[in-house]
Amino acid sequence: MSEALFQASVDAVVRGDAKKAEELARQGLAEGIEPLVLINQAFVPGINQVGEMFGAGKLFLPELIMSAKAMQAATDIINAAIPEGNAQEGRGRFVIGTVEGDVHDIGKTIVVALLKANGFEVLDLGRDVPTDRLIEEADKFNAHIIGTSALLTTTMPAQQKLEEALKKAGLKGRFKTMVGGAPVTERWAKKIGADGFAEDAGAAVVVAKQLLATN
Amino acid sequence: MHTAHIMASCMGGIRTAGDLVAWMQLTRRMKIHEAKRYVAEKLGVDVFELTDEEIMREIRKDLGLGTVTSIAGSPKGIRAKWRIAELLGVPIRSVQLFRSQLGI
Amino acid sequence: MSQKILTRMGDGERLAMDAQEIRDDIRRGTAEAARRAGVPELTEAEQEELFAILAEPGRIVSVEPGREVIVTDDGCSMSFYSGQDGGGVGAPLSRLQAVLTYERACGADTTSMGHSDYSYKPVKPIINFEANDYYNISQVTTAPFLYGAQPNMGLYFQPDGPCANAAELMPLGKIDEARAAQEEACEHLRRDLVFVGRRLAEVGLEGLNFDTCGSAGDADYLAALQAVEELKKDLPDLPIIMGGAGEFVLGMHGGVEYQGRRLAGLYPHEQVKVAEAAGVDIYGVAVSTATTESVAWNLARAVTFVKAASEASSIPVHANVGMGVCGVPMMEQPPIDAVTRVSKALVQIGKADGL
Structure with a gap:
């Protein structure tokens, strides 16, 4: 049955x-x-x-x-229906945006949809999002993960700027970071110190779950 | 990177007969083998010779189709394209405009 | 110890693989493409030919004499004078100088120009400038000289354009509203594509390139098809090239159709048939490179898609081989060892009519 x-x-x-x-x-x-x-x-x-x-x-x-x-x-x-205290791990909270100077949001939209479908609470800040705003909103949302998308090689440095800003503010340990976008690679993620890289939306869900598990 | 593709796979443009074959793809939707055969027939050469600089340079010079090195007094640009359009029997729109401007 | 073969990952990183590892990646890559698109895998002989290309010891490789094809481009001459945004080297050249350099110094089969934004929408307000440059350059070029850009429907959504932003509406569950916004944007885009095509046609346009169609989804792709059909009605002698944005048409709308065929999810061998029906003269197949897989895997996959498209098509098929496409590694300076292997394999095994 x-x-x-x-x-x-x-x-x-x-x-x-x-x-x-x-x-x-x-x-x-x-x-x-x-x-x-x-x-x-x-x-x-x-x-x-x-x-x-x-x-x-x-x-x-x-x-x-x-x-x-x-x-x-x-x-x-x-x-x-799950008794109090027996609940599965809380839902992951994910703040996401396309980096400042970049107006491409198609790929990010797909990531948002798949994350939501997999039970994440997602705060989508849209496109052309300044680094400061990403951090402020992540703080207010009490996010587990900040994800950024960059479609251009010229806007990728904003992902590095986020890593540096988080370190400077002493928040690097509080939020995990994920990067994605057409020109973004695993090597870039490692170079800038991002916690995760995803090739596509499906991989973003897998990596986000892994990062959540290590939180 | 484009140069790498040109070196690896390209017919060679006006160095050889690449532009002529490209016109056939663009104006007659010919796939590569058909386009090459068509151009070779018009030039009276073997398909294999279309990418042979030694042969194609002389042909281009003789027919006024434009050569990759600059020869003073030899057709290039719109005048070479005019000859190409006539040789291949295809419409080249810039040439059509030029002809209409000349009242031809 | 088996001999290692130098190759690359999809992000350009150099690595040495065993022959068996490369053969395994070829097998996995072609199987993945075949499963997705419902097309045949490469045969054992083709896989072995691909292995031989990848294993060639030389730094660069090339097609066999007599098997050369046509290389069209997507704004290559622009990369001579543009900066990093256009993937360019920033040489102090004018448009005219760049185009002639590409034609005469590089020996390109075709050349092109395009707006530096490389989208059609921003061309509209400066069409007279573009027409003037196009006309002047067309008088001195000998090889086919095209005008090209991307449809880029994203520019029609707020705040850049007049339509509600479908990418914001969709995740909110406002599906009908998001679809309506895409349909509206599609109509704006179609009009602009036709406008630019017609105006350039007045100054003797030799060919138009709709590059990376469908980057904003299936409605973006539809606008390009409709524009081709409309342009061909009054300009039947205007050659039009249309290229895809990925191995399948992204279903951002999911319901738009062209001549009764749903566009979302079409793979290259199906894309080329709708393009052909619209009146396209040359179709460009695009396959995204996966950065976490090897060039062997990516190339086997790309060759499988391209071969199926070439076999299905009655019009010439050109494989798109820009950065991060059809097995070319995803990096700003793609390594020429990988680029030339991609080139050779797509022509000799993929049976592409051009690149």
Whole structure:
């Protein structure tokens, strides 16, 4: 029975059917399935499948947003059923923006969508975001991770500027940093001292989860 | 980097017959082999000779198609393109405009 | 101990790999492309030919005599005089000098010029300046001289343009609003592409290049197709090159169609068919280079896509080989050992009609 429910839940997330996802979350809890088992076996595989399909061009941004909503609807219900103190690790809080001087926001938008779909609380500051603002907003949001995107080789230095500003303010240990964007590489991330690099939106989720686990 | 691609793969532009084959791709949507065959036939050479500087330089000079080194009094630019358009039988828009300006 | 082969990672880092490691990466790369696009993997013989190209001991390699192709460019002459923003070396040359240098000193098959922003929208207010430069240069060039830029639909969204910002609306779940904004931006973009094409056509434009179409998603790609179709109606003799932005059309809208075909998710062998139907004369295939994989993996993947597109196409297919594309490492000064191997493999195995 559980297997059928798990598969139906995966399908609901992939189809972006929030109503069905909610219904299946309630049904699973009513059948006595452990909340964490329900999340990890019924819904997480669904959103993973969505991420893979998006990365392969088999599913598109509007559908990805709908799937994220379905995932959110189900996890809200299941999280509410987890007894106080037994909750899975808190949701990661992620501040993101395209660096100052750079107006490209398509790639960042996809990262935001996938992070949300995977349960992160995301504060999207948009594009052309000054370094000071990234830090101020991360502070107010009590972020775990600050992610920056740069599409141009000429705007990449702003990612380095953020690392230097964090060090100067003594905040480097408080926030993890992630960098991405078309010309950005692992080597650049290492060079400037960023904690993580992601080649694409799917990798951003994986790296963000890893960074969260080491927080 | 473009120069690296030119050295590795390019027909050679006006050094050889690269521009002529490019015109055929642009104006007649010909794939590479068809475009080369067409140009070779018009020039009366083998396809293999289209990228041979030794052969193509003389042909270009004789037909007034423009050469990569500058020869005083020899056609280049719009005048060479006029000859190219006539040789290949294709419309080159800049040449059409030039001709209309001359009332031809 | 097996002999190591010098090669590169997708970010340009030099590394030495075993022959078997390179063969394994070739196998993984072609399998990945084939799985994604639903096209055939490279055959064993093709994989071995690719291995041989990568394993050639020389610093640079080249195609065999007689197998040369046409090299079109995406604003190369601009990189002679521009600064870092244009990937340029900042030499003190005018546009005219740069174009003639490219034609005569480098022996390029075609040359081009474009606005330094390399987008069509900012060309509109300065069209007379561009037309004047284009006309003057076209009088002295011999090789085909094109005008090129990117559609870049992102410039039509607020705060740069008149349309609501789809990239902000979409993550908020405002899908209908985001789609409407993209459809509106698509219409603005189409009009501007046609406007620039027509005005340059009046001064004898020899060819137009819509470069990196779809960088802002499927509606951006649609605008380019529609512009090609419209331009070709009254200017059937105007050659138009159209290039993609990645191995598949990004579905930022997800629902836009051209001639009944959904554009989102189209792979190169499918892209080239819609481009052909719109009236495009040469199609440029783009495949993103993954920086965390080797050149062997990236190149096997790119060659697989390009070969499928070349076989499916009735029009010439040029592989886009700029920085970080089709196996060229993602760095500002791509190493020539890798660049020339990419060049040779895409022509000899990918059967590209040009680069």
